[in-house]
Amino acid sequence: MKALPPGSTIGILGAGQLGRMLSVAAAQLGYRTHIFAPDSGPANDVSAGYTRGAYDDAEALAVFGSHCDVVTYEFENVAADPIAELGRHVPVHPSPGALAIAQDRIEEKRFVAEMGGRTAPWRPVRSPAELDQALAEIGCPAILKTTRFGYDGKGQARLMGPHDAAAAWEAIGARPAILEALVAFEHEFSIVLARGADGTTASWPPPLNEHRNGILARSTVPAPAAVAAQWTEAAALAGRVAEALGYVGVLTLEFFASADGPVFNEMAPRVHNSGHWTIEGAVTSQFENHIRAICGLPLGPTGLAGTRVEMENLIGAQADAWLTLAAEPGAHLHLYGKSEARPGRKMGHVTRVER
Ligand code: AMP
Numbered sequence: 535m536k537a538l539p540p541g542s543t544i545g546i547l548g549a550g551q552l553g554r555m556l557s558v559a560a561a562q563l564g565y566r567t568h569i570f571a572p573d574s575g576p577a578n579d580v581s582a583g584y585t586r587g588a589y590d591d592a593e594a595l596a597v598f599g600s601h602c603d604v605v606t607y608e609f610e611n612v613a614a615d616p617i618a619e620l621g622r623h624v625p626v627h628p629s630p631g632a633l634a635i636a637q638d639r640i641e642e643k644r645f646v647a648e649m650g651g652r653t654a655p656w657r658p659v660r661s662p663a664e665l666d667q668a669l670a671e672i673g674c675p676a677i678l679k680t681t682r683f684g685y686d687g688k689g690q691a692r693l694m695g696p697h698d699a700a701a702a703w704e705a706i707g708a709r710p711a712i713l714e715a716l717v718a719f720e721h722e723f724s725i726v727l728a729r730g731a732d733g734t735t736a737s738w739p740p741p742l743n744e745h746r747n748g749i750l751a752r753s754t755v756p757a758p759a760a761v762a763a764q765w766t767e768a769a770a771l772a773g774r775v776a777e778a779l780g781y782v783g784v785l786t787l788e789f790f791a792s793a794d795g796p797v798f799n800e801m802a803p804r805v806h807n808s809g810h811w812t813i814e815g816a817v818t819s820q821f822e823n824h825i826r827a828i829c830g831l832p833l834g835p836t837g838l839a840g841t842r843v844e845m846e847n848l849i850g851a852q853a854d855a856w857l858t859l860a861a862e863p864g865a866h867l868h869l870y871g872k873s874e875a876r877p878g879r880k881m882g883h884v885t886r887v888e889r
Contacts, residue, residue: 535625535731535732535830536830537829537830537831538565538603538604538829538830540563540564540565541564541565541566542565542566542603542604542829543565543566543567543568543582543583543601543602543603544556544560544565544566544567544568544602544603544604544605544606544825544828544829545567545568545569545570545598545599545601545602545604545605545606545624546567546568546569546570546577546581546605546606546607546608547570547571547589547605547606547607547608547609547612547617548569548570548571548575548577548607548608548609548612549569549571549573549574549575549576549577549578549584550575550576550577550608550609550870551576551577551870551880551882552577552608552609552804552805553567553569553571553575553576553577553581553608553609554575554576554577554579554580554870554871555805555810555813555821555868556577556606556608556805556821556824556825557569557577557580557581558580558821559819559821559822559824559825560825561580562822563822563825563826563829563831565825565829566581566582566583567580567581567582567583568581568582568583568584568585568598568601568602569581569583569584569585570584570585570587570589570594570595570598571584571586571587572586572587572588572589573586574586575872576870576871576872577608579871583601585597585598585601589611589612589613589616590612590613590615590616591616592616592619595616595617595619595620596620596623598620599620599623599624600623602624603624603625604624604625604626604627604828604829605620605621605624605625605626605627606626606627606628606783606804606824606828607633607803607804608804608805609804610633610636610637610802610803610804611637611682611683612633614630614633614634614637617630617633618630625828627731627782627783627827627828628779628781628782628783628785628803628804629779629780629781629782631779631780632779632780632781632785632803633803635779635803636801636802636803637682638681638682639679639680639681639682639712639800640658640681640712642800642801643656643712643798645775645778646771646775646787646798646801649771649774649775649778650771650774651771651775651796651798652794652795652796652797652798653797653798654714654715654716654717654790654797654799655672655714655715656672656712656713656714656715657671657672657712657713658681658710658711658712659678659710659711659712659713660710660711662699662700662703665678665699665702665703665711665713666696666699668713669693669696669699669713672713672714672715673715674693674694674695674696674698675692675693675694675716676692676693676713676714676715676716677690677691677692677693677713677714677716678690678691678692678693678702678703678705678706678711678712678713678714679706679711679712679714680706680707680709680710680711681709681710681711681712682709682710688748689706689707689709689711690706690748691703691705691706692716693713717790717792717797717799718792718793719790719791719792719797720760720791720792720793721742721757721758721760721761721790721791722742722743722744722745722788722789722790722791722799723740723741723742723743723757723761723764723768723788723789723791723796724740724741724743724753724786724787724788724789724806724808724809725737725740725765725768725769725771725772725786725787725789726738726740726784726785726786726805726806726808726809726812726820727769727772727773727776727784727785727786727787728783728784728785728820728823728824728826728827728833728836729776729777729781729782729783729785729827730782730826730827730830730831730832730833731782731827731828731830732832733777734832734833735773735776735777735833736823736833736834736835736836737769737772737773737836738755738809738812738816738820738836739755739756739757739765739836739837739838740755740757740761740762740765740768740769741753741754741755741757741808741809741811741845742754742755742757742758742761743788743808746849747878749847749849749878749880750807750808750847751846751847751849752844752845752846752847753807753808753809753810753811753844753845754842754843754844754845755811755815755838755842755843755844756838756842760791761791764789764791764795764796767795767796768787768789768796771787771796771798772785772787775787775801781803782827782828783803783804783824783827783828784804784805784806784809784820784823784824784827785801785802785803785804786801786802786804786805786806786808786809787800787801788800788801788802788808804824805820805821805824806820807847807880807883810845810868810883810885811843811844811845811885812836813866813868813885814839814843814866814885814887815838815839815840815843815845815885815887816836816837816838816839816843817834817835817836817837817838817839818833818834818835818836822834823836839887840887840888840889841888841889842887842888843885843886843887843888844885844886845883845884845885846883846884846885846886847880847882847883848869848880848881848882848883848884849877849878849879849880849881850875850876850877850878850879850881851875851877852881853869853875853881853882854875856869856882859884864886864887865884865885865886866884866885866886866887867882867884868882868883868884868885869881869882870882
C-alpha cells in the first residue's frame with residue numbers, strides 16, 4: 535500500500551469520542567477527517583467534514599465515500615453489507631470481513647478458538663427451550679449475552695439458577711444470544727494491538743481493566759504480575775487473529791486472567807477505551823497508530839512513556855469534577871464535549887503518568 539499523503543481525507547463511521555480522538559491524531563499527521571453518522575456527536579467538533587445518514591443507507595454512504603481516501607470506523611455496530619459495498623469504491627480498514635466477525639459473539643468466539651484461544655464454555659441460544667437446554671449443559675452461575683449489538687454490559691443478564699431463565703430471556707429482549715459460564719477470574723485485561731498495512735504488528739503493554747456496572751472504570755499499566763504472566767500468550771493470540779484476518783488498524787482483545795491462563799472474552803475491531811491511557815502514557819498512542827496503519831505509514835513504538843500510568847473514566851456526574859481535575863498538576867483531562875451527563879454515559883477520562 536502506498537502511504538496516503540498529508541492532506542488526504544480519512545472517513546470515520548461514527549461520531550463518538552473514539553472518532554474525536556482519532557480525528558485529533560489524524561490532524562496531527564496532516565490528515566483531514568470526515569464523519570459519517572446518523573447524528574452529530576463529539577467527533578464533529580474536530581472534523582472538517584460530515585455526512586449525515588443511517589449506517590445502512592447505501593446512497594448516503596456512497597456520497598460519504600466520494601469525499602474520502604480511506605474509510606475506518608470507531609463503532610462496530612454498523613451493518614456489514616453496506617460497508618462491504620462501500621469497500622468496493624474506497625479502501626476500508628479494518629476490512630469489512632474483520633468487522634463481520636467482531637460484530638457477532640458466536641463468530642468471534644469460534645474464530646478465536648480456531649486460532650488457539652481459550653473461551654468460557656458457551657452455547658448458542660435462540661429460544662427459551664434452547665436456553666433451558668444450555669443451562670442444563672453449562673450450569674450456573676452463567677451469563678446470557680445477545681450475540682450482536684451489546685456494549686458496556688448492555689444486552690446481558692446473569693443467571694444464578696434455572697429459575698432466572700425467563701426473566702433473563704426477557705431482559706435481553708428475547709434476541710439471539712449465547713449462554714456463557716461465569717469465569718472465575720482474578721483480573722481483567724486487554725491486548726490492544728496495531729497491525730500495519732505491511733503486516734508488522736505492535737502491541738501495548740496490557741492494562742489491568744477494572745469495571746463498575748459492566749462499564750470500564752479504570753485501566754492501569756503496568757498490570758499486576760498475574761496479568762503480566764499471561765501477556766505473552768494473550769499477545770501472541772491477538773497477533774495470530776490479526777494476521778489471519780489480514781487486519782489493518784488497531785484491534786482489541788479482552789481477556790480474563792484465570793488460574794488456567796488467559797480466557798478470551800470479546801474483541802473490538804477498533805481503538806478501545808482500555809487504550810486511552812496510551813495518549814500520554816505510551817510513546818505512540820493507539821489513535822496515532824490506527825491512523826498510521828490505515829494510511830500506510832510505519833507504526834510508532836508502543837512502549838510506556840513513564841513508570842506507571844492510570845486512566846480513569848469520567849462517567850455521568852463524575853465529569854462535574856472537571857475544574858478540580860484541571861487544577862491537578864500533571865493530570866491529563868479529556869472531555870468529550872457531551873452536553874448531557876446521563877448516568878452511565880462516558881463524558882471524558884483523566885490520565886495520570888508517573889515518570
Ligand atoms: P462484555 O460485554 O462481554 O465485555 O461483559 C462486560 C463485563 O461483564 C466484563 O468486563 C466482565 O466484568 C463481566 N463478564 C462478562 N462475561 C463474563 C464471564 N463469562 N464471566 C465473568 N464475568 C463476565
